Amino acid sequence: MHDPIAWPPAWPRVLDGECGPPAAGDYRACPEDFAVEECLDFAPQGEGEHLWLWIEKRDLTTAMVARELARLCEASPREVGYSGMKDRIAVTRQWFSVQLPGREAPTALVERLAALGIRVLDQGRHPRKLKRGVHRANRFRLRLTGAAVEDPGFTARWERLCRHGVANYFGPQRFGPDGRNLLRARALLARGWRKRDDRDGMLLSAARSFLFNELLAARIRAGSWATPLPGEVVMLDGTASQFSVEAPDAELSARAERLDLHPSGVLWGSGGSVAGGEASAFEAALPERYPALCGGLERAGVRLARRALRLRLADPALERGDGELWLSFALPRGAFATAVLRELIMHPGL
Known part of the structure:
Protein backbone atom coordinates (compact mmCIF):
# COMPACT_ATOMS: atom_id res chain seq x y z
CA MET A 1 0.00 0.00 0.00
CA HIS A 2 1.39 3.37 -1.07
CA ASP A 3 0.95 6.66 0.74
CA PRO A 4 -0.94 9.22 -1.37
CA ILE A 5 1.65 11.61 -2.81
CA ALA A 6 0.55 14.22 -5.33
CA TRP A 7 3.28 15.92 -7.35
CA PRO A 8 3.91 18.78 -7.56
CA PRO A 9 2.78 19.42 -3.99
CA ALA A 10 0.64 22.46 -3.18
CA TRP A 11 2.81 23.78 -0.36
CA PRO A 12 1.62 27.31 0.44
CA ARG A 13 3.71 30.46 0.37
CA VAL A 14 3.56 32.62 3.47
CA LEU A 15 3.27 35.96 1.69
CA ASP A 16 0.39 35.13 -0.65
CA GLY A 17 -2.24 35.87 1.99
CA GLU A 18 -0.88 39.35 2.64
CA CYS A 19 0.67 40.30 -0.71
CA GLY A 20 -0.96 37.99 -3.25
CA PRO A 21 0.99 35.62 -5.52
CA PRO A 22 4.37 36.90 -6.74
CA ALA A 23 5.03 37.94 -10.34
CA ALA A 24 6.88 35.64 -12.70
CA GLY A 25 10.64 35.77 -12.54
CA ASP A 26 13.78 33.96 -13.63
CA TYR A 27 16.90 32.98 -11.75
CA ARG A 28 20.04 30.96 -12.46
CA ALA A 29 20.02 31.57 -16.22
CA CYS A 30 23.74 30.81 -16.01
CA PRO A 31 26.06 29.68 -13.18
CA GLU A 32 27.24 33.26 -12.54
CA ASP A 33 23.69 34.21 -11.52
CA PHE A 34 23.87 31.94 -8.46
CA ALA A 35 26.92 32.40 -6.22
CA VAL A 36 27.34 30.46 -2.97
CA GLU A 37 30.15 30.69 -0.43
CA GLU A 38 30.46 28.23 2.44
CA CYS A 39 31.18 29.77 5.86
CA LEU A 40 33.32 27.84 8.36
CA ASP A 41 34.13 29.00 11.87
CA PHE A 42 37.73 27.77 11.63
CA ALA A 43 40.64 27.43 9.18
CA PRO A 44 43.31 24.78 8.59
CA GLN A 45 45.94 24.74 11.33
CA GLY A 46 48.87 24.62 8.91
CA GLU A 47 50.08 21.10 9.62
CA GLY A 48 48.76 17.55 9.51
CA GLU A 49 48.24 14.71 7.06
CA HIS A 50 45.13 16.21 5.43
CA LEU A 51 45.53 18.78 2.67
CA TRP A 52 42.67 21.28 2.73
CA LEU A 53 41.80 23.18 -0.46
CA TRP A 54 39.58 26.28 -0.70
CA ILE A 55 38.02 25.71 -4.11
CA GLU A 56 35.84 27.68 -6.50
CA LYS A 57 33.85 25.50 -8.88
CA ARG A 58 31.53 26.37 -11.76
CA ASP A 59 28.86 24.10 -13.26
CA LEU A 60 30.14 21.14 -11.26
CA THR A 61 28.62 19.22 -8.37
CA THR A 62 30.49 18.78 -5.10
CA ALA A 63 30.67 15.04 -5.78
CA MET A 64 32.31 15.66 -9.17
CA VAL A 65 35.06 17.75 -7.56
CA ALA A 66 35.58 15.12 -4.85
CA ARG A 67 36.01 12.40 -7.48
CA GLU A 68 38.57 14.45 -9.41
CA LEU A 69 40.53 15.19 -6.22
CA ALA A 70 40.64 11.49 -5.38
CA ARG A 71 41.77 10.63 -8.90
CA LEU A 72 44.48 13.29 -9.18
CA CYS A 73 45.80 12.61 -5.66
CA GLU A 74 45.65 8.82 -6.12
CA ALA A 75 43.51 8.60 -2.99
CA SER A 76 40.44 6.60 -2.06
CA PRO A 77 37.15 8.51 -2.37
CA ARG A 78 36.75 7.87 1.38
CA GLU A 79 39.88 9.97 1.98
CA VAL A 80 38.30 13.08 0.45
CA GLY A 81 36.15 15.25 2.72
CA TYR A 82 33.79 18.18 2.33
CA SER A 83 31.19 19.77 4.56
CA GLY A 84 28.20 20.50 2.34
CA MET A 85 26.76 19.59 -1.07
CA LYS A 86 26.61 22.65 -3.33
CA ASP A 87 24.54 23.31 -6.43
CA ARG A 88 25.87 22.42 -9.86
CA ILE A 89 24.47 25.36 -11.86
CA ALA A 90 26.26 27.93 -9.74
CA VAL A 91 29.62 29.42 -8.90
CA THR A 92 30.40 28.07 -5.44
CA ARG A 93 33.27 28.25 -2.99
CA GLN A 94 33.89 25.59 -0.38
CA TRP A 95 36.64 23.66 1.41
CA PHE A 96 37.68 20.13 0.49
CA SER A 97 40.19 17.90 2.24
CA VAL A 98 42.22 14.95 0.98
CA GLN A 99 44.30 12.65 3.17
CA LEU A 100 47.94 12.55 2.10
CA PRO A 101 49.83 10.86 4.97
CA GLY A 102 53.57 11.28 4.66
CA ARG A 103 53.48 12.72 1.16
CA GLU A 104 53.14 16.02 -0.63
CA ALA A 105 50.39 16.99 -3.01
CA PRO A 106 50.91 15.74 -6.58
CA THR A 107 52.99 17.94 -8.83
CA ALA A 108 50.95 20.64 -10.59
CA LEU A 109 47.78 19.68 -8.73
CA VAL A 110 46.51 23.28 -8.85
CA GLU A 111 47.11 23.52 -12.60
CA ARG A 112 45.53 20.15 -13.31
CA LEU A 113 42.43 21.13 -11.33
CA ALA A 114 42.28 24.48 -13.14
CA ALA A 115 42.22 22.63 -16.47
CA LEU A 116 39.00 20.98 -15.24
CA GLY A 117 37.43 24.32 -14.30
CA ILE A 118 38.25 23.95 -10.58
CA ARG A 119 40.13 26.93 -9.11
CA VAL A 120 42.19 26.52 -5.92
CA LEU A 121 42.02 29.83 -4.06
CA ASP A 122 43.85 28.77 -0.89
CA GLN A 123 45.22 25.66 0.76
CA GLY A 124 46.71 24.43 4.01
CA ARG A 125 47.36 21.33 6.08
CA HIS A 126 45.14 20.14 8.93
CA PRO A 127 45.25 17.14 11.32
CA ARG A 128 41.73 15.96 10.52
CA LYS A 129 39.46 15.24 7.61
CA LEU A 130 36.77 17.77 6.80
CA LYS A 131 33.50 16.29 8.11
CA ARG A 132 30.02 16.67 6.68
CA GLY A 133 27.85 19.40 8.16
CA VAL A 134 30.53 21.33 10.06
CA HIS A 135 30.05 24.62 8.20
CA ARG A 136 28.02 27.28 9.97
CA ALA A 137 26.23 28.92 7.06
CA ASN A 138 26.19 29.63 3.33
CA ARG A 139 26.27 33.12 1.84
CA PHE A 140 24.31 33.65 -1.40
CA ARG A 141 24.36 36.29 -4.11
CA LEU A 142 21.58 35.74 -6.66
CA ARG A 143 20.51 37.53 -9.85
CA LEU A 144 16.79 37.78 -10.68
CA THR A 145 15.18 38.91 -13.94
CA GLY A 146 11.70 38.90 -15.44
CA ALA A 147 8.43 40.60 -14.59
CA ALA A 148 9.02 40.31 -10.83
CA VAL A 149 11.91 42.78 -11.12
CA GLU A 150 9.50 45.49 -12.26
CA ASP A 151 6.72 44.53 -9.83
CA PRO A 152 6.16 47.47 -7.42
CA GLY A 153 5.29 44.98 -4.70
CA PHE A 154 8.61 43.14 -4.87
CA THR A 155 10.40 45.36 -2.37
CA ALA A 156 7.56 44.98 0.13
CA ARG A 157 7.77 41.17 -0.16
CA TRP A 158 11.54 41.26 0.34
CA GLU A 159 11.35 43.59 3.33
CA ARG A 160 8.71 41.42 4.98
CA LEU A 161 10.94 38.35 4.63
CA CYS A 162 13.81 40.32 6.19
CA ARG A 163 11.62 41.38 9.14
CA HIS A 164 9.59 38.24 9.77
CA GLY A 165 11.64 35.37 8.39
CA VAL A 166 11.20 32.71 5.73
CA ARG A 312 16.20 34.40 9.49
CA LEU A 313 17.98 36.10 6.59
CA ALA A 314 21.40 37.19 7.83
CA ASP A 315 22.92 40.38 6.39
CA PRO A 316 20.27 40.76 3.65
CA ALA A 317 20.81 43.24 0.82
CA LEU A 318 19.00 44.15 -2.40
CA GLU A 319 20.63 45.89 -5.35
CA ARG A 320 18.72 47.07 -8.42
CA GLY A 321 20.21 47.14 -11.88
CA ASP A 322 18.93 47.57 -15.41
CA GLY A 323 16.21 44.92 -15.67
CA GLU A 324 17.72 42.87 -12.89
CA LEU A 325 17.89 42.47 -9.13
CA TRP A 326 20.73 41.11 -7.02
CA LEU A 327 19.89 39.59 -3.64
CA SER A 328 22.50 38.83 -1.00
CA PHE A 329 21.92 36.95 2.27
CA ALA A 330 23.28 34.16 4.44
CA LEU A 331 21.39 31.10 5.62
CA PRO A 332 22.30 28.44 8.20
CA ARG A 333 23.57 25.13 6.86
CA GLY A 334 20.84 22.86 5.59
CA ALA A 335 18.67 25.78 4.47
CA PHE A 336 17.73 26.37 0.84
CA ALA A 337 17.93 29.65 -1.08
CA THR A 338 15.04 28.34 -3.19
CA ALA A 339 12.85 28.62 -0.07
CA VAL A 340 13.53 32.36 -0.18
CA LEU A 341 13.02 32.68 -3.94
CA ARG A 342 9.65 30.89 -3.99
CA GLU A 343 8.23 33.70 -1.82
CA LEU A 344 9.55 36.36 -4.23
CA ILE A 345 9.00 35.05 -7.76
CA MET A 346 6.72 32.65 -9.59
CA HIS A 347 8.86 30.06 -11.34
CA PRO A 348 8.04 26.47 -12.41
CA GLY A 349 11.20 25.19 -10.70
CA LEU A 350 10.11 26.53 -7.31
Missing part, protein backbone atom coordinates in the same frame (compact mmCIF):
# COMPACT_ATOMS: atom_id res chain seq x y z
CA ALA A 167 9.39 29.37 5.82
CA ASN A 168 12.19 26.78 6.08
CA TYR A 169 11.04 24.45 3.29
CA PHE A 170 13.40 21.88 1.84
CA GLY A 171 14.04 22.95 -1.75
CA PRO A 172 12.86 21.11 -4.87
CA GLN A 173 16.38 19.83 -5.58
CA ARG A 174 16.02 17.54 -2.57
CA PHE A 175 13.24 15.62 -4.35
CA GLY A 176 14.72 15.34 -7.85
CA PRO A 177 13.04 16.14 -11.19
CA ASP A 178 9.27 15.57 -10.93
CA GLY A 179 9.74 14.25 -7.39
CA ARG A 180 11.50 11.11 -8.59
CA ASN A 181 13.74 10.84 -5.52
CA LEU A 182 10.65 10.80 -3.33
CA LEU A 183 8.90 8.17 -5.44
CA ARG A 184 12.03 6.01 -5.35
CA ALA A 185 12.20 6.50 -1.58
CA ARG A 186 8.60 5.40 -1.18
CA ALA A 187 9.23 2.22 -3.18
CA LEU A 188 12.45 1.45 -1.29
CA LEU A 189 10.90 1.98 2.13
CA ALA A 190 7.93 -0.19 1.16
CA ARG A 191 10.18 -3.19 0.49
CA GLY A 192 12.65 -2.39 3.28
CA TRP A 193 15.50 0.11 3.14
CA ARG A 194 19.00 -1.29 2.62
CA LYS A 195 22.23 0.68 2.67
CA ARG A 196 23.40 -0.83 -0.61
CA ASP A 197 20.34 0.62 -2.36
CA ASP A 198 20.86 4.12 -0.95
CA ARG A 199 24.52 4.46 -0.01
CA ASP A 200 24.53 8.20 0.61
CA GLY A 201 21.11 8.24 2.28
CA MET A 202 19.66 10.50 -0.42
CA LEU A 203 16.35 8.63 -0.57
CA LEU A 204 15.91 8.57 3.20
CA SER A 205 16.56 12.30 3.18
CA ALA A 206 13.97 12.86 0.45
CA ALA A 207 11.30 11.04 2.48
CA ARG A 208 12.07 12.95 5.70
CA SER A 209 12.18 16.25 3.83
CA PHE A 210 8.79 15.63 2.24
CA LEU A 211 7.21 14.86 5.61
CA PHE A 212 8.76 17.99 7.13
CA ASN A 213 7.47 20.15 4.28
CA GLU A 214 3.99 18.67 4.76
CA LEU A 215 4.13 19.55 8.45
CA LEU A 216 5.37 23.08 7.72
CA ALA A 217 2.65 23.56 5.11
CA ALA A 218 0.00 22.56 7.67
CA ARG A 219 1.41 25.05 10.19
CA ILE A 220 1.37 27.82 7.55
CA ARG A 221 -2.26 27.08 6.69
CA ALA A 222 -3.09 27.20 10.41
CA GLY A 223 -1.21 30.49 10.84
CA SER A 224 1.14 29.05 13.48
CA TRP A 225 4.38 28.48 11.53
CA ALA A 226 6.12 31.41 13.24
CA THR A 227 4.24 31.34 16.55
CA PRO A 228 5.21 28.95 19.38
CA LEU A 229 2.27 26.80 20.44
CA PRO A 230 1.66 25.14 23.80
CA GLY A 231 3.94 22.11 23.95
CA GLU A 232 6.22 23.56 21.27
CA VAL A 233 9.87 22.62 20.91
CA VAL A 234 11.60 25.88 19.97
CA MET A 235 15.06 26.23 18.47
CA LEU A 236 17.46 29.11 19.03
CA ASP A 237 18.20 30.99 15.84
CA GLY A 238 21.15 29.65 13.91
CA THR A 239 21.85 26.78 16.31
CA ALA A 240 20.67 23.26 17.10
CA SER A 241 19.86 24.28 20.70
CA GLN A 242 16.25 23.53 21.59
CA PHE A 243 13.91 23.47 24.54
CA SER A 244 10.28 22.67 25.20
CA VAL A 245 7.68 25.28 26.06
CA GLU A 246 4.70 24.18 28.09
CA ALA A 247 2.83 27.46 27.72
CA PRO A 248 4.31 30.36 25.69
CA ASP A 249 4.40 33.63 27.63
CA ALA A 250 4.83 37.26 26.55
CA GLU A 251 8.63 37.11 26.78
CA LEU A 252 8.85 33.99 24.59
CA SER A 253 6.46 35.50 22.05
CA ALA A 254 8.57 38.66 21.94
CA ARG A 255 11.71 36.62 21.32
CA ALA A 256 9.95 34.79 18.49
CA GLU A 257 8.88 38.15 17.05
CA ARG A 258 12.54 39.26 17.10
CA LEU A 259 13.57 36.01 15.34
CA ASP A 260 15.71 34.99 18.32
CA LEU A 261 13.99 31.59 18.32
CA HIS A 262 11.68 29.62 16.07
CA PRO A 263 9.07 26.87 16.33
CA SER A 264 10.40 23.53 15.11
CA GLY A 265 9.07 20.50 13.29
CA VAL A 266 9.98 16.84 13.37
CA LEU A 267 12.34 15.14 10.95
CA TRP A 268 10.72 11.73 11.11
CA GLY A 269 12.49 8.72 12.55
CA SER A 270 12.50 6.32 15.47
CA GLY A 271 12.30 7.72 18.99
CA GLY A 272 9.49 9.66 20.59
CA SER A 273 8.92 13.33 19.84
CA VAL A 274 9.22 15.68 22.79
CA ALA A 275 6.57 18.01 21.39
CA GLY A 276 3.31 18.09 23.32
CA GLY A 277 0.02 19.96 23.47
CA GLU A 278 -1.20 21.71 20.35
CA ALA A 279 2.18 21.34 18.62
CA SER A 280 2.09 17.54 18.87
CA ALA A 281 -1.22 17.34 17.02
CA PHE A 282 0.43 18.51 13.78
CA GLU A 283 3.15 15.88 14.13
CA ALA A 284 0.71 13.12 15.01
CA ALA A 285 -1.10 13.75 11.72
CA LEU A 286 1.93 12.65 9.69
CA PRO A 287 1.84 8.88 10.43
CA GLU A 288 -1.93 8.96 10.06
CA ARG A 289 -1.63 10.36 6.53
CA TYR A 290 1.67 8.75 5.50
CA PRO A 291 1.96 5.49 7.46
CA ALA A 292 4.22 3.78 4.90
CA LEU A 293 6.76 6.61 4.79
CA CYS A 294 6.84 7.09 8.56
CA GLY A 295 6.93 3.39 9.32
CA GLY A 296 9.59 2.75 6.69
CA LEU A 297 11.85 5.45 8.12
CA GLU A 298 11.49 3.99 11.61
CA ARG A 299 12.30 0.48 10.38
CA ALA A 300 15.34 1.87 8.53
CA GLY A 301 16.72 2.99 11.90
CA VAL A 302 16.71 6.72 11.18
CA ARG A 303 16.71 8.68 14.42
CA LEU A 304 14.11 11.37 14.96
CA ALA A 305 15.48 14.93 14.79
CA ARG A 306 14.12 18.46 14.59
CA ARG A 307 14.39 21.41 12.20
CA ALA A 308 13.33 25.02 12.63
CA LEU A 309 10.14 25.95 10.81
CA ARG A 310 11.48 29.41 10.07
CA LEU A 311 14.70 31.00 8.77
